[in-house]
Amino acid sequence: MAKKNQEDPLAGLEKAYAQWQWLFENGGSDPTWPDGVNLNLMRNHIIYFKGQIEETCPLYMADALYLRELPPEVDQNYMANPDKIREQARRSLQAYQADPNYQYLLRHRDSLTPKQSKELCVGAVLGYAASLRDSIARDDLVEMRRHREPERYLESFQDCADKVRQALESSDPNLFDMAAEEENDTPDMGMTM
Incomplete structure (x- = not known):
């Protein structure tokens, strides 16, 4: 052969x-x-x-x-354009934190049952921003580089928020939440005795 x-x-x-x-x-x-x-x-x-x-x-x-000369051996931790990576990471984190779907997930994550939250991967999706924030604090350039294109993560926030909306709309209303909403919606008339 x-x-x-x-x-x-x-x-x-x-x-x-x-x-x-x-x-x-x-x-x-x-x-x-x-x-x-x-x-x-x-x-x-x-x-x-x-x-x-x-x-x-x-x-x-x-x-x-x-x-041609053999390229030099470089430090194993070398990263090209580290300042550019840091700047993009900061911009991505700002975009995540300002995203309405991310904000929605933060507001409504406790409205889900633990089972729903796990099935919908809410913790993992919110973890994208938390992980990036931690990576910036530790100056972990490899991790920060993953967020060069924030659109991918913004799409995850939107997808997860849509699923959470569906789950909350289809679930039985929580009486405690309804009472709290009524309390917030009722104008304060003042107490008179």
Whole structure:
């Protein structure tokens, strides 16, 4: 059985150098690891492709790409554009806290039974903002980077708020809540005796 054609090591080397450079300048989107971890992984890819050239295509060893200097090893915790990540995280948190659906969930989370709250994932959805607030306080750039595009989380707030509205509209009215609403809706006439 014939082996599948593997990637040309020179093309792989060119791609690995380009990815390393892009990641170093722009940062990645890995939700778990800092850019430094991925940069060092890309560096290992470069070493691998250079080794492949030495073993299988020694004529490529004269190519300028092969002769290009190996990128440096970087600190595992390196993050590209940390100030930009921090600023975007602050803006995302402000957007979450100002969102009417987020505000609705905060106001109505205690109106649900524990079972409803769990089924509708209210705690998890509200946890997005709490987690981001905590990440900002700890300066956790990897966690903050997850919130670069707040629209995804804002959609979760809306989806969850819609489900909570449906659950509250379809559930039996809570007599204590009704009494409290009546008390708040009744104008204060003052007590006369």
